Amino acid sequence: MLYDSPATDTPIERLRVVGQPHPRIDGALKTTGTAPYAYERHDVAEGQVYGWPVVAGIPKGRILGIDTLAARGAPGVLGIVTAPEVGPHENGPMNTALLFGGDRVQHYHQAIAVVIAETFEQARAAAALVSVDYAPEAGRFDLHAAAAAHEPGDPDMSHGDFESAFAEAPVTIDQRYSTPGEYHAAMEPHATIAAWEGDRLTVWTSNQMIAWARRDLATVLGIPQENIRVDSPYIGGGFGGKLFVRSDVVMAAHAARRVGRPVKVMLPRPFITNNGTHRAATLQHIRIGAGTDGRITALSHESTSGNLPGGSPETATAQSEMFYAGANRMTRVNLVELDLPEGNAMRAPGETPGLMALEIAMDEMAEALKMDPVAFRALNDTQVNPANPDRRFSRRNFVDCLERGAAAFGWSARNPVPGQRREGDWLIGHGMAGAFRGSPALASGARVRLQPDGRVIVESDMTDIGTGSYTIMAQTAAEMMGLELGQIEMRLGDSDYPVAAGSGGQFGASCSTAGVYAACVKLREAVAKALGLNQAEIDFSDGMVRSGARAIPLAEAAAGGEIVVEDTIEFGDFRSAAELDTFGAHFVEVGVNVATGETRVRRMLAVCDSGRILNPITARSQVIGAMTMGVGAALSEELAVDTARGFFVNHDLASYEVPVHSDIPSQEVIFIEDTDANSSPLKAKGIGELGLCGVGAAISNAVYNATGVRVRDYPLTLDKLLAGLPEI
Ligand code: MOS
Numbered sequence: 001m002l003y004d005s006p007a008t009d010t011p012i013e014r015l016r017v018v019g020q021p022h023p024r025i026d027g028a029l030k031t032t033g034t035a036p037y038a039y040e041r042h043d044v045a046e047g048q049v050y051g052w053p054v055v056a057g058i059p060k061g062r063i064l065g066i067d068t069l070a071a072r073g074a075p076g077v078l079g080i081v082t083a084p085e086v087g088p089h090e091n092g093p094m095n096t097a098l099l100f101g102g103d104r105v106q107h108y109h110q111a112i113a114v115v116i117a118e119t120f121e122q123a124r125a126a127a128a129l130v131s132v133d134y135a136p137e138a139g140r141f142d143l144h145a146a147a148a149a150h151e152p153g154d155p156d157m158s159h160g161d162f163e164s165a166f167a168e169a170p171v172t173i174d175q176r177y178s179t180p181g182e183y184h185a186a187m188e189p190h191a192t193i194a195a196w197e198g199d200r201l202t203v204w205t206s207n208q209m210i211a212w213a214r215r216d217l218a219t220v221l222g223i224p225q226e227n228i229r230v231d232s233p234y235i236g237g238g239f240g241g242k243l244f245v246r247s248d249v250v251m252a253a254h255a256a257r258r259v260g261r262p263v264k265v266m267l268p269r270p271f272i273t274n275n276g277t278h279r280a281a282t283l284q285h286i287r288i289g290a291g292t293d294g295r296i297t298a299l300s301h302e303s304t305s306g307n308l309p310g311g312s313p314e315t316a317t318a319q320s321e322m323f324y325a326g327a328n329r330m331t332r333v334n335l336v337e338l339d340l341p342e343g344n345a346m347r348a349p350g351e352t353p354g355l356m357a358l359e360i361a362m363d364e365m366a367e368a369l370k371m372d373p374v375a376f377r378a379l380n381d382t383q384v385n386p387a388n389p390d391r392r393f394s395r396r397n398f399v400d401c402l403e404r405g406a407a408a409f410g411w412s413a414r415n416p417v418p419g420q421r422r423e424g425d426w427l428i429g430h431g432m433a434g435a436f437r438g439s440p441a442l443a444s445g446a447r448v449r450l451q452p453d454g455r456v457i458v459e460s461d462m463t464d465i466g467t468g469s470y471t472i473m474a475q476t477a478a479e480m481m482g483l484e485l486g487q488i489e490m491r492l493g494d495s496d497y498p499v500a501a502g503s504g505g506q507f508g509a510s511c512s513t514a515g516v517y518a519a520c521v522k523l524r525e526a527v528a529k530a531l532g533l534n535q536a537e538i539d540f541s542d543g544m545v546r547s548g549a550r551a552i553p554l555a556e557a558a559a560g561g562e563i564v565v566e567d568t569i570e571f572g573d574f575r576s577a578a579e580l581d582t583f584g585a586h587f588v589e590v591g592v593n594v595a596t597g598e599t600r601v602r603r604m605l606a607v608c609d610s611g612r613i614l615n616p617i618t619a620r621s622q623v624i625g626a627m628t629m630g631v632g633a634a635l636s637e638e639l640a641v642d643t644a645r646g647f648f649v650n651h652d653l654a655s656y657e658v659p660v661h662s663d664i665p666s667q668e669v670i671f672i673e674d675t676d677a678n679s680s681p682l683k684a685k686g687i688g689e690l691g692l693c694g695v696g697a698a699i700s701n702a703v704y705n706a707t708g709v710r711v712r713d714y715p716l717t718l719d720k721l722l723a724g725l726p727e728i
Contacts, residue, residue: 047261092244181278184277210499213495359697432587481524594725610685
């Protein structure tokens with residue numbers, strides 16, 4: 001189905017199932033530990049054995065030799081595959097460093113061999129006997145040094161005359177900000193079981209994008225993708241770290257071919273950080289100029305990040321092109337070469353670090369103007385792209401977010417003068433920030449099967465990375481077919497099913513439900529035909545199909561055998577005529593310990609403007625999870641770089657600290673009630689990443705309000721606050 005004009009009145013609008021707060025249909029499997037994750041799929045292939053990765057101990061250079069003699073003789077060892085013997089491979093389009101192959105070391109902990117043994121312990125013990133002879137080469141690991149030596153190129157976006165407008169503005173700020181590298185820290189490690197049958201490969205793995213995985217694995221292995229099946233029905237978090245095939249899949253495939261048995265490979269937690277991808281660190285520069293009336297006249301945002309040769313930048317300036325009004329604007333993204341592990345997508349790439357800087361800058365600008373930060377943002381709202389005023393936002397309720405949030409949070413009780421509020425040993429502060437994130441769309445398919453008993457089975461390669469895909473896709477099918485949620489059976493994450501959008505870029509929910517919608521439109525037509533009903537007047541509800549005076553059980557349409565149809569929603573060009581984005585506002589209360597500088601987040605509120613909310617429970621869970629992630633980004637998460645030896649030092653969850661539920665006593669989410677007919681047939685937009693955008697800055701602004709200490713370099717660890725705290 002081509003979605004080629006704004007959505008109108010569809011069966012979805014009844015909202016009997018869609019839009020209702022249904023708990024996750026996979027919830028019982030998750031909470032009872034019976035949802036099978038990749039490494040636990042003991043039942044899928046007989047005779048599974050274990051692969052343990054050997055990873056590079058240098059950040060850059062060449063492998064002269066790998067001595068595997070001792071390991072081969074160790075108990076239980078079945079074989080060893082080394083990267084030099086496999087040889088270099090082509091990569092998928094979105095990755096830079098090789099996953100497994102060749103004699104080049106491009107980054108620390110790059111996979112260079114896999115040891116296969118009967119048991120996990122035997123594989124691990126034998127791997128320790130492998131010794132590697134390297135010819136190390138000098139690498140570049142220091143972003144600050146590389147950025148200082150870098151000559152900036154032309155702006156990426158320039159509108160009006162930023163430099164003149166900034167020079168003439170009566171009120172300005174000109175500040176530099178930095179965000180550190182972060183990594184996804186998904187609960188479930190990267191893991192794969194691989195099995196060959198002749199020249200056909202099946203991988204049971206943990207991956208966000210099944211069709212990309214299949215395509216890229218075919219490229220890496222040099223085999224036709226028709227010969228590959230990828231199955232990933234349950235995924236313990238991805239956050240962008242599992243958008244692409246990773247080394248566990250490639251090693252498992254080579255290992256299984258070598259020993260002629262199914263092989264399971266998991267990346268041990270201490271290998272994931274340097275073997276995998278991460279969110280690159282940024283150095284940002286923001287200048288804002290405004291009139292004394294508070295209207296922004298000039299805004300520039302520049303960002304520098306590093307990556308391996310051939311890699312991409314962290315596009316931290318994207319939102320600054322159109323979030324706030326202002327005729328004269330400029331953005332520039334600089335990319336420098338570093339030999340650290342590969343920088344790539346992590347939840348809301350671009351906007352997350354970009355808004356961590358921009359929304360502090362907006363707070364500083366409001367203070368310079370002696371304006372309230374909420375009022376300053378509302379004054380500079382825009383309903384058109386300021387650099388391209390012919391382009392309107394399809395739906396933009398940002399001012400509603402600000403006003404609803406301020407009222408619900410009790411913003412008016414905040415003391416705008418920093419460092420004034422104290423409760424015992426705690427300095428109390430309040431801060432806020434705006435949120436902005438795009439809402440892209442990818443084609444998405446589904447197959448629906450009406451059973452003779454009236455149930456409907458939905459099959460799609462869509463993934464559920466802990467987000468709620470199972471539930472919202474089932475809700476869509478139930479609504480369309482007039483069934484109860486319990487009458488829908490979901491089958492996801494298998495490349496044997498129609499290709500869906502997958503889980504990424506916060507497009508998963510809106511696109512995958514649109515794919516189910518398209519398939520169900522076709523199924524309704526097939527049912528009408530089977531029952532001899534006029535489909536123009538047909539209604540599906542309560543398990544019945546009604547047309548005029550006739551009412552027939554839906555099951556009867558399949559009395560002679562199941563009816564199977566499939567379709568793919570394609571998103572037409574009309575959709576790009578307007579700016580399609582999501583908006584929000586974050587409000588935070590912090591306490592900063594006056595003696596130690598320890599910061600505790602006491603309460604958080606997010607207000608989200610994302611079109612139709614398909615399920616308030618799963619949407620809320622996405623947002624509070626994102627808010628929690630934002631607390632980590634603000635206060636604790638930082639990949640510490642050893643700039644001499646070229647790796648991330650804190651490569652486990654003991655030293656890379658992420659927040660947990662009990663760190664944040666109160667989190668609330670408000671959804672703006674709206675629909676966006678230009679976004680999808682269900683009028684929904686993305687939300688999974690919006691909840692993270694701006695959180696870090698809201699916390700930094702709250703810490704400033706509490707202490708009077710303005711921290712522009714994340715994370716806000718206590719050492720950055722101590723010198724500015726009051727005498728005790
Ligand atoms: Mo998201 S970084 O596209 O998984």
